[in-house]
Each structure stands twice: as structure tokens, then as C-alpha cells.
Amino acid sequence: MRSLDLIFNDYNLRILISIGIYIIMALGLNLITGVTGQLSLGHAAFMSIGAYASALVSMQTGLPFGLALLSGALAAGIFGIILGFPTLRLSGDYLAVATLGFGEIVRVVLVNMEITGGALGLSPIPTKTNVWLTWILVMVVVLAMYRIENSRFGRALLAIREDEIAAEAMGIHTTRYKIMAFAIGAICAGLGGALYAHFITYINPIDFGFMKSIEILNMVVLGGMGSIPGTVLGAVVLTVAPETLRFVDQYRMLFYGAMLVMMMIFRPNGLLGGVNFTRLVLKTFKLDRVRGKAAVAHRVRGE
Amino acid sequence: MFFQQLLNGITLGAAYALIALGYTMVYGIITLINFAHGEIFMVGAFVGLALTYIVKANIFISLLGAMLACMVLGIVVERVAYRPLRRSSRLSALISAIGVSIFLATLVQLIRGPQTTNYPAGIIANTVYNFASIQVSKLQLVMIVVSALLMLGLQLIVKYTKIGKAMRATAQDYDAASLMGININRVISFTFALGSALAAAGGVLVGIYFNAVGPFMGLSAGLKAFAAAVLGGIGSIPGAMLGGILLGLAEISAIAAGKSSYTDAIAFSILFLVLLIKPTGLLGRPIQKKV
Numbered sequence: 001m002r003s004l005d006l007i008f009n010d011y012n013l014r015i016l017i018s019i020g021i022y023i024i025m026a027l028g029l030n031l032i033t034g035v036t037g038q039l040s041l042g043h044a045a046f047m048s049i050g051a052y053a054s055a056l057v058s059m060q061t062g063l064p065f066g067l068a069l070l071s072g073a074l075a076a077g078i079f080g081i082i083l084g085f086p087t088l089r090l091s092g093d094y095l096a097v098a099t100l101g102f103g104e105i106v107r108v109v110l111v112n113m114e115i116t117g118g119a120l121g122l123s124p125i126p127t128k129t130n131v132w133l134t135w136i137l138v139m140v141v142v143l144a145m146y147r148i149e150n151s152r153f154g155r156a157l158l159a160i161r162e163d164e165i166a167a168e169a170m171g172i173h174t175t176r177y178k179i180m181a182f183a184i185g186a187i188c189a190g191l192g193g194a195l196y197a198h199f200i201t202y203i204n205p206i207d208f209g210f211m212k213s214i215e216i217l218n219m220v221v222l223g224g225m226g227s228i229p230g231t232v233l234g235a236v237v238l239t240v241a242p243e244t245l246r247f248v249d250q251y252r253m254l255f256y257g258a259m260l261v262m263m264m265i266f267r268p269n270g271l272l273g274g275v276n277f278t279r280l281v282l283k284t285f286k287l288d289r290v291r292g293k294a295a296v297a298h299r300v301r302g303e
Numbered sequence: 304m305f306f307q308q309l310l311n312g313i314t315l316g317a318a319y320a321l322i323a324l325g326y327t328m329v330y331g332i333i334t335l336i337n338f339a340h341g342e343i344f345m346v347g348a349f350v351g352l353a354l355t356y357i358v359k360a361n362i363f364i365s366l367l368g369a370m371l372a373c374m375v376l377g378i379v380v381e382r383v384a385y386r387p388l389r390r391s392s393r394l395s396a397l398i399s400a401i402g403v404s405i406f407l408a409t410l411v412q413l414i415r416g417p418q419t420t421n422y423p424a425g426i427i428a429n430t431v432y433n434f435a436s437i438q439v440s441k442l443q444l445v446m447i448v449v450s451a452l453l454m455l456g457l458q459l460i461v462k463y464t465k466i467g468k469a470m471r472a473t474a475q476d477y478d479a480a481s482l483m484g485i486n487i488n489r490v491i492s493f494t495f496a497l498g499s500a501l502a503a504a505g506g507v508l509v510g511i512y513f514n515a516v517g518p519f520m521g522l523s524a525g526l527k528a529f530a531a532a533v534l535g536g537i538g539s540i541p542g543a544m545l546g547g548i549l550l551g552l553a554e555i556s557a558i559a560a561g562k563s564s565y566t567d568a569i570a571f572s573i574l575f576l577v578l579l580i581k582p583t584g585l586l587g588r589p590i591q592k593k594v
Contacts, residue, residue: 039398087579093335096336096397097336097529101571101572105571108564108565109568112565250409251413253408254410256402257409258402258406261402264395264399265388265399
């Protein structure tokens with residue numbers, strides 16, 4: 001049991017919670033940017049909305065933690081839709097800048113509002129987030145993302161990423177789909193923000209600036225745009241790396257910047273982008289032939 | 304009072320316009336938001352600062368030095384981070400640009416430290432001229448005159464030189480221009496050099512005006528200048544000038560109304576509104592969707 005205590009010590013548990021929170025948020029951004037191809041530079045704003053909403057619910061009303069989480073996620077989702085309606089008519093670069101502007105506006109408003117504690121932030125927020133809850137939510141979000149990816153909705157999103165005009169011509173209501181993707185992504189960010197608030201117990205508008213959005217974007221880009229295992233990998237690597245590289249902390253952003261450029265030049269789809277895991281596993285274990293035969297059998301039987 | 308604020312707004316707006324021109328020119332030619340432009344502005348401010356301190360240079364010499372240094376930097380950035388991506392998706396190019404901007408800001412922070420520094424006092428004499436009821440400081444006069452001269456110079460280059468003609472042709476139709484024997488790479492390098500030089504001039508002027516130069520000043524100034532470029536209609540050179548001045552006026556009126564903590568939000572709210580109401584800006588050409 002002692003060795004178990006060594007592995008699951010406080011420090012490691014905290015890192016594990018951090019990883020979980022970032023996985024949830026990065027998967028949300030992956031749906032927006034990786035799957036739907038809409039570059040959003042304001043993901044941290046949704047995170048801050050979730051964090052502040054849930055923290056305020058906890059601190060002002062004393063409602064149970066579950067409700068605080070839910071209200072954080074919902075608040076972010078509502079803002080996702082509000083932002084979605086007008087801005088998603090824009091595409092490409094304009095959307096990126098509009099989301100960036102949205103992020104900055106949210107930050108300025110948080111600094112200037114009284115109920116949010118202004119630049120001082122909010123504390124103490126009750127500590128409620130634990131490893132179990134975080135990782136159960138991670139599982140739920142991962143499963144939900146898989147369900148989305150393999151549904152009619154998910155394929156419509158992919159079609160929008162590949163060619164928006166063609167998708168529209170095929171009868172996909174692109175604006176509606178983009179808003180839905182934005183709302184789901186925002187809900188994930190809000191959930192992550194709510195967990196973060198009840199984990200760190202202190203939130204401050206500075207924590208949710210442009211750089212935080214970039215950090216989350218980096219996870220998606222490094223892991224693989226549009227790939228769920230890739231995004232999870234990216235979130236794990238970029239959460240653990242700064243911890244192990246504490247001594248080069250100030251070089252971290254230098255590395256981040258250079259990495260973004262190099263990834264785009266040499267591997268624009270990220271480490272695992274475009275890798276189909278099911279197929280990879282089947283291939284490795286030589287199961288694809290079996291599956292192929294089954295498929296042929298289906299076809300013969302006319303299914 | 305009103306005219307005084309108007310003058311302050313125009314002074315600030317002229318500096319924003321200088322930066323906005325770089326965004327507009329690059330966007331006009333390769334339809335890329337050069338995210339690193341704000342950082343080039345910041346580097347320009349630092350180079351100007353270094354020159355005034357180290358060589359005790361005259362302000363105009365520092366200005367020229369900063370412009371030259373940033374010209375080189377702009378060309379290098381384009382070579383390293385944008386040229387390899389010219390045929391890939393616009394999302395990739397934009398992310399690469401964000402990478403460059405983070406890299407440059409962090410690099411300067413590592414070299415100089417995160418704190419802000421000041422230009423030496425009295426680099427421009429504190430003289431104040433009175434015109435009727437309006438007070439014009441020498442600094443404001445320098446800012447307006449330098450900006451106006453630079454913009455005039457840019458107009459002359461774009462309108463009356465051979466490379467300016469090539470720039471306009473490339474902006475109109477990239478592929479056709481290259482078929483007509485225009486060296487696209489040279490035109491793009493030249494555009495980056497021009498835009499970066501203007502940003503550097505803006506950096507030195509804004510650095511003296513606010514008397515604070517820091518490694519992270521590029522982000523917010525760059526975003527504001529971009530808002531100005533979008534407001535005027537991205538891709539349009541007169542639009543960038545108009546947008547810059549309007550943004551400067553909006554900001555000064557916010558400060559005059561005692562809401563100075565909201566100035567950043569104002570720039571972005573304007574950006575938002577423009578994007579919603581007229582996405583091509585005040586003087587922009589309509590965007591055509593290609594099928």
C-alpha cells in the first residue's frame with residue numbers, strides 16, 4: 001500500500017485533476033476548431049463564464065455542487081449560442097478575430113463588475129472538485145464526443161470543415177450546425193471552468209486571457225485537429241510538460257510559439273490528426289480481414 | 304474642450320493607422336491576418352528605445368533605425384513562418400502567425416524582462432503651442448506630422464512606383480499577376496517590409512506618447528490596429544487610415560467620459576458591431592464567395 005501512496009500522493013492527484021479539466025475543455029475546442037474547422041480564439045472566455053457562474057452559485061446561494069457545475073456549463077452554453085448567432089455568419093479569419101474580441105470583452109467586463117470581485121477575483125470558492133468526479137466527467141465527455149463524431153450531426157460538421165459552400169449546397173444548414181457545435185464546445189469549456197474554480201478555489205480575470213485560449217488551442221493542434229485521442233494526448237502532454245519542466249518555465253511560451261509554427265509547417269494535422277484508431281487497432285491485430293469478411297457477408301445477405 | 308479632445312483623438316488615431324496599414328496591406332495581398340504584426344510594432348518600440356539610450360541618437364534617427372530593423376524582421380518572419388504555408392489552409396497560416404507572435408513576445412521578455420521601460424525624458428521637448436483655445440504639444444505635432452508623411456510616402460510608393468503597381472496587381476489577382484511575370488515572392492517580401500517599417504514607426508511614437516514600452520504591448524495594440532483595419536475595410540489603404548483615426552477618437556472620448564478602464568472593450572465592441580453590420584468595413588470591397 002505504501003507504493004500506492006507514493007503514486008497517488010497529493011501532488012500527483014492534483015496533476016491528474018488538472019489533466020482531466022484540460023481534456024474536457026480541449027475536447028470542446030476540438031469540436032469547434034478541429035471537427036467543424038471554425039477557429040475560435042475565445043475559448044478561455046467560455047471557461048471564465050463557467051468558472052464565475054459556478055463559483056457565484058456556490059458562494060452566494062450555497063446550492064449543492066452539482067447544481068453549481070450545471071449552472072456553469074449552462075451559462076457558458078448560453079453565451080456560446082449568443083455569440084454564435086451573429087458571429088457564425090462570419091467565416092474564417094473574421095470569426096477568429098470576433099471570438100478573440102469576445103474573449104477580451106468578457107475579461108474587461110469581469111474586471112469592471114462588482115459581483116465578480118473585479119481585478120481581485122473571487123475567493124474562497126469551496127473545494128469540491130475531486131479526481132473521481134473529474135475523470136467520470138472526462139469519460140462522459142469523451143463518450144459524448146465519440147457519439148457526436150459518428151452521428152449524422154458529426155458528419156455534417158466534418159462536411160462544413162471540408163467545404164462550407166459545398167456543404168450548404170448539399171442541404172446542410174451550416175449556420176445552425178456551427179451554432180450547435182459552438183454551444184457544445186462552450187458547454188465543455190464552462191464545465192471545465194466550473195471544475196477549475198472549485199479546484200483552485202481562487203479565480204481572477206487574468207487567468208482567462210488570450211494566452212489561456214492559446215494554451216487550449218495548442219492542445220488541440222499538437223494532438224491532432226479533429227481527433228479525440230489526439231486531443232486527449234495533447235492535453236496530457238501540455239499539462240504534464242510544464243510541471244516537469246518547471247525549471248525552464250519562462251521558456252515555455254517560447255517553445256509553445258515555435259511549436260505552433262513548426263507543427264503547421266511539418267504536420268498541420270497534429271501528431272495524431274487523420275489517424276483512425278479503430279482502423280489502426282484492427283490493422284495491428286490483423287482483425288481487419290475478419291471484419292472485411294463480415295462486411296462482405298452482410299452485403300451478400302443484402303443488409 | 305471639444306477640439307482639444309478631437310486633436311488628442313487624431314494624434315492617437317494616426318499612430319493606430321500606421322499599424323493598421325500593415326495589416327491591411329498584407330491582408331490585401333495574401334489574405335492572411337498577420338498576427339505577428341503587433342509584435343513587430345513592439346519590437347520597433349524596443350529598438351527605438353535601445354537606439355535613443357545606447358547611441359543617444361536623435362529621435363528621428365531612432366525612428367529610422369527601428370524602421371530598418373523591423374523591415375528585416377518582417378521579411379524574416381514571412382520567410383520562416385508564412386512562405387512554407389502559402390499553399391496550405393488559411394487556418395494553418397493563422398495558427399502559424401499566432402505562434403510567431405507568442406515567440407517574439409516571449410523572446411523580448413526573456414531578453415528585457417517583463418517590466419515596462421520608459422523613453423528618456425525630454426527626448427521631445429515639452430513645449431506646448433497654443434492655437435486659439437487648443438494646446439498642441441510638440442510630441443503631438445511630431446506624431447501627426449511623421450504619420451502624415453509616412454502615409455503620404457506609402458501612397459506615393461503604391462500609386463506611382465513599379466513595385467507599387469505590382470502590389471496592386473497581386474492584390475487584385477494573385478495567380479494572374481504571377482502569370483504576367485510579376486515575382487510574387489518579391490512583392491510579398493516588399494509588402495511585409497513596408498508594413499513592418501510603418502508598424503515600427505508607430506511603435507516608437509506610441510512608446511513615447513504613453514511613455515511605456517513592454518514586451519506584451521504588442522498584443523493589445525495589434526488587436527486595436529486590426530480593429531481599425533477592419534473598421535475601415537480590410538484591404539483598403541485609405542480605409543485603414545480612416546479606421547485608425549475613428550478608433551483613436553472613440554478611445555479618447557471614452558477616456559474623456561471617465562470610462563478609461565473600458566477603452567479596450569470599446570475597440571472590440573466597435574470591431575464586433577462592424578463585423579455584424581458591414582463585414583467589409585466602411586471602405587472595403589464586398590467579399591465574393593468562390594464556388
